[in-house]
Amino acid sequence: MSSRYKTKQGDILLDYLKSRQGSHVTANEICEHCKAHGTPIGTATVYRHLEKMVDEGIVNKYNIDSNSPACFEYIGSENCCEEMCFHYKCEKCGKLVHLHCEEFKELCTHLKEHHNFVINPMRTVFYGICEECGEREK
Amino acid sequence: MSSRYKTKQGDILLDYLKSRQGSHVTANEICEHCKAHGTPIGTATVYRHLEKMVDEGIVNKYNIDSNSPACFEYIGSENCCEEMCFHYKCEKCGKLVHLHCEEFKELCTHLKEHHNFVINPMRTVFYGICEECGEREK
DNA sequence: TTGCGTGCAAAGGTTTTGCATGGCA
């Protein structure tokens, strides 16, 4: 955490998120995990930390369905930002893939020039079906 | 509606959704509209119809943010997929904008050809800062 | 000591559900 104060709860949360890197977690799952490990953390605290991390760009938040809880995923701080990478997530297997691609850069430029929209690559995720899952369905 | 019974409420809802084709509406907006037009329809009824229409595939449902209401959009029975529309959402003001754009189609093609990823435009939302909010910050 | 972090409980907002009533066929 790059919060002002370093706290036990912040450390635990960050560690847990890191340990789950590559998959996603709900706020409730985090709470359950902490409780099960003898260090319960209040829901509000969990949400407050998650929000902060999302702002910092080290965690992504996905809203899959308005009725199911949001999913969070640790993505770290070093990769991406200036590199203009983006992510796509497979709706079938849940795999999250990082891509560096000129084509995406072009789209960003286009959005900016023609639609005056400055994209935030950290938060934008493409949903769809990945190669493996596509093959499997044939 | 292709429900079992044809009802006044079903007709009104479908008509309204059709009249808003190309944009999206929340359940609450629908309720307000109906109330304002002298034919109030219960929230539960609105949701029940929307759910049915989504199942039938004539309406799309977008979940932008876990805290804001879901958006619904009439797409009819045939078009959608070839239209390749997409959405972008402003992180500042929360505005959701709906675009039909060739550039996006190209990105989809590219992702498919070079990365073997078949994008789902229904679910993909671009996040960033819109024109107005960008201006305001200068 | 200062002021952020925490946790509880309550609030806020969206969506679903139970149930009695109304309306279509």
Place this chain on the structure above:
DNA sequence: TGCCATGCAAAACCTTTGCACGCAA
């Protein structure tokens, strides 16, 4: 007549907020 649709109110859920207390620096 039989059964689905409706609407109200309440429930269910996720998430945020208010507030008093605890803890880091």
